[in-house]
Amino acid sequence: QVQLQESGPGLVKPSETLSLTCTVSGGSINSYYWSWIRQPPGKGLEWIGYIYYSGSTNYNPSLKSRVTISVDTSKNQFSLKLSSVTAADTAVYYCVRDRGYVDYWGQGTLVTVSS
Amino acid sequence: DIQLTQSPSFLSASVGDTVTITCRASQGISSYLAWYQQKPGKAPKLLIYVASTLQSGVPARFSGSGSGTEFTLTISSLQPEDFATYYCQQLHSYPLIFGGGTKVEIK
Numbered sequence: 001q002v003q004l005q006e007s008g009p010g011l012v013k014p015s016e017t018l019s020l021t022c023t024v025s026g027g028s029i030n031s032y033y034w035s036w037i038r039q040p041p042g043k044g045l046e047w048i049g050y051i052y053y054s055g056s057t058n059y060n061p062s063l064k065s066r067v068t069i070s071v072d073t074s075k076n077q078f079s080l081k082l083s084s085v086t087a088a089d090t091a092v093y094y095c096v097r098d099r100g101y102v103d104y105w106g107q108g109t110l111v112t113v114s115s
Numbered sequence: 116d117i118q119l120t121q122s123p124s125f126l127s128a129s130v131g132d133t134v135t136i137t138c139r140a141s142q143g144i145s146s147y148l149a150w151y152q153q154k155p156g157k158a159p160k161l162l163i164y165v166a167s168t169l170q171s172g173v174p175a176r177f178s179g180s181g182s183g184t185e186f187t188l189t190i191s192s193l194q195p196e197d198f199a200t201y202y203c204q205q206l207h208s209y210p211l212i213f214g215g216g217t218k219v220e221i222k
Contacts, residue, residue, distance in 0.1 A: 035211075045159070045202060047211035060210040061116075094158055100206035101149035103170070105158035 002027040004095050004106035011112050012089075018082040018111055022095030029053050029076045035098035036069065036080045038091040039108075046091075050098050051078055085113045117141055117205050121214035127222040128193055136188045136217045138203035143183045147207035150179055150188045153216075154199045163188065164206070193219075 008020035022034070035050040049059035051069040059067045063082070071078040082089060090113045097104040118141040128134050138148065146166035151159035161170045163179035166186060176191045190197055198221050203214040 037211075044215050045204075045213040047209075047213070050209075058209050062210075098211075099164075100147065100211075101161060101164040101204065102151075102159070103161050103164075105160075108158050 002104045006095050006106045006109040012085055013115050018085050020080045020093055022078050024076045029073055033098040034078045035096050037094045040091045087113050089113050117212050119203055119212055119214040121217050125218045127220050129222045132193045133191045136201055138186045138214050140184045144205050144207035146182045148186045149204045151202045152199045
């Protein structure tokens with residue numbers, strides 16, 4: 001059973017960079033796409049971007065200028081960096097296995113942008 | 116980008132009812148649609164993918180249908196644990212897009 005776990009700071013200051021890491025257990029990160037999805041409090045779901053285990057990426061155009069997703073296959077981890085954050089980036093961030101549809105989700109981590 | 120419109124946004128139903136949620140796409144997406152269930156404080160759970168394929172472990176009272184631009188999620192004989200918010204998601208092309216959600220509450 002594949003499990004995903006997000007980790008990283010729960011509070012980020014405006015204009016700084018949000019950084020999260022997802023650790024995949026119970027299976028290899030190889031041969032799949034891995035995405036980040038976020039959900040502002042009380043709102044819907046927004047796909048941020050994906051990375052393939054080989055390192056190829058695809059980002060949501062709405063966030064592309066601020067997003068970097070990377071992978072470390074030796075650690076079975078992938079990471080998200082979102083720069084120049086504002087209050088609008090406050091959300092629960094999920095790391096997921098992306099097959100076009102999402103079959104495995106992390107539990108989610110709330111990141112609040114506030115000074 | 117493809118846009119998805121779910122209706123209704125909210126529905127009130129009783130245990131044992133059959134409910135139907137609709138998802139309309141702004142352009143044809145063949146059968147490339149998934150449905151998720153989300154309970155408060157939890158991650159979404161995959162119910163159905165490619166419009167009508169039931170994810171392993173999901174009860175058979177959940178069913179999906181449709182193709183092109185109009186899709187439905189049907190829950191037959193609603194159970195207490197089915198009260199949640201449901202989202203559709205298109206997997207035809209990136210960026211992945213989710214519908215706005217349908218909250219199913221107890222009448």
